[in-house]
Amino acid sequence: xxxxxxxxxxxxxxxxxxxxxxxxxxxxxxxxxxxxxxxxxxxxxxxxxxxxxxxxxxxxxxxxxxxxxxxxxxxxxxxxxxxxxxxxxxxxxxxxxxxxxxxxxxxxxxxxxxxxxxxxxxxxxxxxxxxxxxxxxxxxxxxxxxxxxxxxxxxxxxxxxxxxxxxxxxxxxxxxxxxxxxxxxxxxxxxxxxxxxxxxxxxxxxxxxxxxxxxxxxxxxxxxxxxxxxxxxxxxxxxxxxxxxxxxxxxxxxxxxxxxxxxxxxxxxxxxxxxxxxxxxxxxxxxxxxxxxxxxxxxxxxxxxxxxxxxxxxxxxxxxxxxxxxxxxxxxxxxxxxxxxxxxxxxxxxxxxxxxxxxxxxxxxxx
Amino acid sequence: xxxxxxxxxxxxxxxxxxxxxxxxxxxxxxxxxxxxxxxxxxxxxxxxxxxxxxxxxxxxxxxxxxxxxxxxxxxxxxxxxxxxxxxxxxxxxxxxxxxxxxxxxxxxxxxxxxxxxxxxxxxxxxxxxxxxxxxxxxxxxxxxxxxxxxxxxxxxxxxxxxxxxxxxxxxxxxxxxxxxxxxxxxxxxxxxxxxxxxxxxxxxxxxxxxxxxxxxxxxxxxxxxxxxxxxxxxxxxxxxxxxxxxxxxxxxxxxxxxxxxxxxxxxxxxxxxxxxxxxxxxxxxxxxxxxxxxxxxxxxxxxxxxxxxxxxxxxxxxxxxxxxxxxxxxxxxxxxxxxxxxxxxxxxxxxxxxxxxxxxxxxxxxx
Numbered sequence: 173x174x175x176x177x178x179x180x181x182x183x184x185x186x187x188x189x190x191x192x193x194x195x196x197x198x199x200x201x202x203x204x205x206x207x208x209x210x211x212x213x214x215x216x217x218x219x220x221x222x223x224x225x226x227x228x229x230x231x232x233x234x235x236x237x238x239x240x241x242x243x244x245x246x247x248x249x250x251x252x253x254x255x256x257x258x259x260x261x262x263x264x265x266x267x268x269x270x271x272x273x274x275x276x277x278x279x280x281x282x283x284x285x286x287x288x289x290x291x292x293x294x295x296x297x298x299x300x301x302x303x304x305x306x307x308x309x310x311x312x313x314x315x316x317x318x319x320x321x322x323x324x325x326x327x328x329x330x331x332x333x334x335x336x337x338x339x340x341x342x343x344x345x346x347x348x349x350x351x352x353x354x355x356x357x358x359x360x361x362x363x364x365x366x367x368x369x370x371x372x373x374x375x376x377x378x379x380x381x382x383x384x385x386x387x388x389x390x391x392x393x394x395x396x397x398x399x400x401x402x403x404x405x406x407x408x409x410x411x412x413x414x415x416x417x418x419x420x421x422x423x424x425x426x427x428x429x430x431x432x433x434x435x436x437x438x439x440x441x442x443x444x445x446x447x448x449x450x451x452x453x454x455x456x457x458x459x460x461x462x463x464x465x466x467x468x469x470x471x472x473x474x475x476x477x478x479x480x481x482x483x484x485x486x487x488x489x490x491x492x493x494x495x496x497x498x499x500x501x502x503x504x505x506x507x508x509x510x511x512x513x514x515x516x517x518x519x520x521x522x523x524x525x526x527x528x529x530x531x532x533x534x535x536x537x538x539x
Numbered sequence: 540x541x542x543x544x545x546x547x548x549x550x551x552x553x554x555x556x557x558x559x560x561x562x563x564x565x566x567x568x569x570x571x572x573x574x575x576x577x578x579x580x581x582x583x584x585x586x587x588x589x590x591x592x593x594x595x596x597x598x599x600x601x602x603x604x605x606x607x608x609x610x611x612x613x614x615x616x617x618x619x620x621x622x623x624x625x626x627x628x629x630x631x632x633x634x635x636x637x638x639x640x641x642x643x644x645x646x647x648x649x650x651x652x653x654x655x656x657x658x659x660x661x662x663x664x665x666x667x668x669x670x671x672x673x674x675x676x677x678x679x680x681x682x683x684x685x686x687x688x689x690x691x692x693x694x695x696x697x698x699x700x701x702x703x704x705x706x707x708x709x710x711x712x713x714x715x716x717x718x719x720x721x722x723x724x725x726x727x728x729x730x731x732x733x734x735x736x737x738x739x740x741x742x743x744x745x746x747x748x749x750x751x752x753x754x755x756x757x758x759x760x761x762x763x764x765x766x767x768x769x770x771x772x773x774x775x776x777x778x779x780x781x782x783x784x785x786x787x788x789x790x791x792x793x794x795x796x797x798x799x800x801x802x803x804x805x806x807x808x809x810x811x812x813x814x815x816x817x818x819x820x821x822x823x824x825x826x827x828x829x830x831x832x833x834x835x836x837x838x839x840x841x842x843x844x845x846x847x848x849x850x851x852x853x854x855x856x857x858x859x860x861x862x863x864x865x866x867x868x869x870x871x872x873x874x875x876x877x878x879x880x881x882x883x884x885x886x887x888x889x890x891x892x893x894x895x896x897x898x899x900x901x902x903x904x905x906x
Contacts, residue, residue: 314903317752356748360745360752368760368819389731393759394826399820404816416800423794433779449736460751
């Protein structure tokens with residue numbers, strides 16, 4: 173069945189960042205959204221910002237869809253209760269792990285396939301680094317992946333309603349089995365989180381003068397180490413089986429590296445190091461490019477700009493005049509002087525002329 | 540002794556990216572630069588782009604400074620030869636590891652402290668991801684750290700000349716002992732490189748549909764995994780003792796994590812995971828901010844823009860009009876629709892008004 177627009181009402185259980193954002197996005201489409209959160213203050217904020225109206229205890233609600241926007245730990249319990257309380261509603265959750273939630277739900281509803289057929293696990297991949305309804309935005313899911321993970325007993329109708337939710341919020345829909353989903357996010361999301369935290373944790377007692385040499389490499393690798401521990405404890409715990417397998421593979425590679433570093437002049441040591449680096453090259457090159465397209469090699473150039481308002485805008489305006497599309501852009505933070513570096517990536521065929529044109533216009537292109 | 544400007548002539552041995560960039564930068568100051576490279580074609584390119592003149596075999600050269608811009612593996616040998624051949628010159632190298640180069644040099648020049656007093660190890664932290672003289676730029680070192688690592692027998696004059704080189708190229712000078720330097724870069728540069736490569740290497744055989752869920756977290760963590768294996772093999776090999784210690788610490792943390800993931804419902808498992816994440820938070824927060832200043836918490840906001848030339852420039856121009864300085868900026872690559880997301884960081888006190896002003900001007904601010 174093709175997705176269509178939701179008719180509502182939609183009951184959103186949980187009004188944190190994601191629940192409130194779902195409410196805002198659906199309200200913007202005119203859908204009747206009813207909110208409920210165990211925290212009265214979170215619920216009140218979500219209502220105040222227009223994410224929906226508060227659930228009245230006595231109200232005889234017959235929702236088309238219940239969205240369980242609760243922490244991963246309690247998602248299955250809330251889903252089970254919602255399936256029982258609203259006997260004609262489709263129920264979805266949005267936890268970042270899918271197999272553990274489904275497994276727990278099965279133990280909670282037993283063999284009642286009628287209940288289970290109305291459930292679809294989903295995972296909108298957006299906005300996990302901030303929290304609370306104050307940060308909510310109706311456009312949070314715009315262009316972001318939203319993974320649907322129906323179980324083998326999910327009804328076609330339930331999948332259609334879950335799909336409609338993602339489409340109504342302008343997300344990009346993917347469909348995975350719960351196992352496939354957990355395996356995929358273990359690799360593309362949980363593994364980098366763990367490794368980033370492992371690197372950053374080594375810096376806790378590093379002398380400050382050593383940290384003064386930190387460059388963009390370290391900043392990039394440790395950026396997500398700033399993530400919220402309480403949420404990640406639940407995610408990592410719930411995906412432990414898949415992660416265990418991956419981390420054991422990492423340990424084998426690490427052991428091989430440690431043995432190489434213990435005898436760096438032994439025959440084959442250089443080859444071992446080269447292999448680690450080359451495997452890294454190969455894996456990195458497979459990560460899809462912008463907008464999910466095939467990996468694409470862009471050429472980078474770096475331009476020096478004064479570190480004051482308007483300079484980057486001026487640079488980008490001139491690049492637009494030259495007629496070149498900037499594919500990616502980042503500011504380079506270097507220690508010391510008050511000068512900024514803007515790294516730009518463009519199609520390789522555009523690079524030489526762009527460097528020349530910018531130089532003629534007086535910009536300092538440094539590499 | 541305070542640094543002053545170099546008088547020249549300066550002999551640069553090696554005309555890859557760094558050697559040619561040093562030549563270009565010094566030529567721009569009017570210094571006489573003489574180039575030599577074992578590869579005639581690399582030397583010819585460097586001369587053609589104006590990085591200096593070719594070394595003539597019969598020329599009776601008396602350089603003020605010899606810059607050894609050779610790969611780490613051969614730096615000590617080239618330094619020793621230069622110290623002998625140019626008896627009044629200061630000699631510096633620019634390899635990314637300093638203790639191994641000094642140790643090898645000591646075995647090469649024996650107890651001749653007269654020779655050794657004219658040598659200063661240095662490490663300009665710039666531009667290692669590209670190679671070859673074609674990519675050279677005189678401004679490559681502008682605002683980047685340049686670490687001076689004199690030995691205990693380096694003369695004050697030699698240190699002054701090395702310092703002048705860094706200053707003439709507009710770098711930001713740091714001074715470390717060779718051991719301190721290697722310890723610092725092991726943590727802030729080599730460790731993230733290894734961990735990035737370890738993450739990326741796991742993606743080499745990941746199904747493509749799993750990679751379609753890749754987000755900025757994975758992209759950030761694996762960005763430097765694209766680095767050149769041949770250079771990194773030399774760097775990691777030469778810094779093996781310091782790295783070994785760090786990687787053994789990482790293995791202990793990893794073993795603890797693996798044991799936690801093996802029994803994720805055991806008592807204390809949640810606490811172990813929370814501790815890893817919290818240690819990561821603590822370490823990440825210690826990384827210095829922009830321009831080497833203290834770590835600073837900026838507020839982020841994300842704005843949706845059409846993915847076509849000129850849109851980002853327009854956004855930044857309007858932010859300039861509103862009067863807010865953008866501290867950092869990145870494009871968010873999401874799978875799917877042809878819409879771009881610009882993440883901006885600003886001072887926390889500016890965020891609320893900026894969101895409001897941008898929204899009033901018709902921009903979609905999504906978080």
